[in-house]
Ligand code: B12
């Protein structure tokens with residue numbers, strides 16, 4: 477089994493994963509943290525987080541017979557993509573850097589299936605299931621236990637040589653493989669740059685994010701109106717948010733991803749808000765084919781961009797394109813557009829006042 481474990485790690489790296497670790501199924505240390513998070517209502521509308529009882533923290537209840545979890549890391553930041561520079565250009569759209577190219581779920585699951593096939597070639601039929609962000613699985617807790625990194629104060633799984641701009645995935649298996657040492661050392665020390673940088677104060681305690689305040693949740697998961705208290709704070713972030721990672725000192729150790737699939741499509745790394753707002757629905761559907769962005773749907777896409785346009789400097793053209801969306805059939809979208817028009821009108825008024 478020790479030899480097999482070593483080979484699994486080599487195959488994993490050959491398949492393009494940057495780290496591969498193995499752990500057992502004991503997540504008892506994490507159960508109480510998850511329960512408290514749910515009891516506080518921090519999951520908001522994400523009912524899937526509360527729905528599965530103890531299956532999330534007890535892998536053998538999700539997949540009976542599971543003895544070990546093979547945890548993998550895949551870096552995603554494409555080379556030469558700007559990050560904080562785009563955040564400071566309010567006419568441009570900031571799309572979270574994980575979502576610029578192809579959806580990672582399929583790509584990673586395919587690779588995990590290839591890894592399982594290689595194991596099968598060695599040991600014959602064995603029990604396994606591959607997961608990537610898709611099922612009640614505690615991916616960060618498993619990765620920490622498998623030695624991949626520590627929980628940063630921003631709740632991200634971090635590695636001192638790679639930062640945190642990576643995805644996690646798992647193979648649950650019934651093979652009694654030897655386990656790796658958990659990642660015990662926490663490297664955050666007295667730093668709290670992520671908490672200071674978070675635009676909406678969503679990091680409510682060390683390693684605890686109140687999703688209801690998190691821009692990632694507001695722009696991707698929330699189906700209703702985005703509460704007004706967060707709209708100005710969202711700035712130009714139209715899909716997800718990376719601030720608590722971008723301002724983390726370990727992010728400078730990020731290794732650029734060599735995956736062509738993660739390269740930005742349609743200039744999404746630096747697009748103008750106005751251009752994106754003018755996409756029609758069929759254009760949205762074709763341009764986001766195979767991208768994680770498609771999942772939020774056209775109305776949410778427009779609502780997010782409308783808020784960012786409200787936050788952009790005043791311009792006649794911005795007011796014009798916003799007004800053009802007022803007859804749109806969705807009241808949810810119209811409400812966001814009305815808010816943005818008010819914001820634009822305030823800025824127009826302020827300009828006039830200074831000109832007088
Ligand atoms: C729900 C969810 C969200 C929610 C809630 C976020 C959250 N912090 O829980 C929202 C929509 C806000 C979100 C946002 C993002 N997400 Co998300 N998300 C998930 C999901 C589906 C579940 C996470 C979860 O279990 N939350 C429940 C809480 C309780 O768990 P936790 O935050 O990890 O907290 C643990 C620690 O607090 C720990 N803890 C705290 N103190 C202590 C002390 C001790 C002693 C111990 C033992 C433990 C401990 O206990 C908790 C339980 O383990 C996972 C995929 C998965 N199935 O795991 C992806 C996942 C966590 N997300 C991911 C990503 C990339 C993001 C974003 C960066 C996306 C973006 N750019 O917009 C942001 C980052 C926000 C952030 N700072 O967390 C990646 C993270 C990769 C990494 N390097 O960590 C994951 C793993 C998906 C993947 N397959 O790669 N996400």
Ligand code: SF4
Nearest residue numbers: 674690691717719720
């Ligand atoms: S993703 Fe953005 S909003 Fe969410 S915790 Fe991090 S910095 Fe805050």
Ligand code: SF4
Nearest residue numbers: 628629664667670724
């Ligand atoms: S910004 Fe500082 S406190 Fe936050 S995760 Fe990075 S090192 Fe830890």
